[in-house]
Amino acid sequence: xxxxxxxxxxxxxxxxxxxxxxxxxxxxxxxxxxxxxxxxxxxxxxxxxxxxxxxxxxxxxxxxxxxxxxxxxxxxxxxxxxxxxxxxxxxxxxxxxxxxxxxxxxxxxxxxxx
Numbered sequence: 001x002x003x004x005x006x007x008x009x010x011x012x013x014x015x016x017x018x019x020x021x022x023x024x025x026x027x028x029x030x031x032x033x034x035x036x037x038x039x040x041x042x043x044x045x046x047x048x049x050x051x052x053x054x055x056x057x058x059x060x061x062x063x064x065x066x067x068x069x070x071x072x073x074x075x076x077x078x079x080x081x082x083x084x085x086x087x088x089x090x091x092x093x094x095x096x097x098x099x100x101x102x103x104x105x106x107x108x109x110x111x112x113x114x
Contacts, residue, residue, distance in 0.1 A: 006098035010044040020071060024063045027071050027103075036106030037075045037082070041068045047099040049088045068103045077105030085113070 008014040010026045017029040019039060030038040041064050047053065053061065065084070072078040082105030087094040 004046055004096075004098050006040075006042050006096055006100060007046050010042060019074070020067055022063075022067075024060060025067045027067055030102070034102075035104040035109065037072075037077050037104065039068075039071050039075070039103040041071070041101040041103060043099055048097050049094060049099055050086045051088050052099070064101050068101055071103055072105060075103075075105065081105065081109075083109050083113075 005014060009016045009018075009028060010021075016031075018026060019029065020027040020041075021044075024044055025041060026044055027039050027041045030040050043060050043064065045060075047057075047060075068084055069078070072082045082103060085102040085104065086099075087102075
């Protein structure tokens with residue numbers, strides 16, 4: 001999708017603080033962090049949200065989770081705990097219509113969220 005901000009980040013057309021990129025997944029720092037560690041993990045291909053995923057998307061989701069777990073290790077939050085969040089739709093807080101996984105950590109996180 002040519003006008004999607006996350007697609008542009010994955011292509012390198014828009015600058016971002018990228019911490020990981022491979023053939024399937026890009027991870028970068030959120031511009032409006034909600035925790036000391038707040039990364040977004042996105043598929044390089046455009047997927048609007050988790051609601052669009054089906055059985056064939058298992059490898060993509062696994063790749064996103066593997067990267068998120070590696071990033072948690074690299075950011076020093078794996079030992080103390082971190083949260084992975086997928087928001088679907090405006091009421092859940094999804095502000096960019098491109099599938100993205102939030103990795104949050106570095107402080108105690110309250111429950112329930114929101």
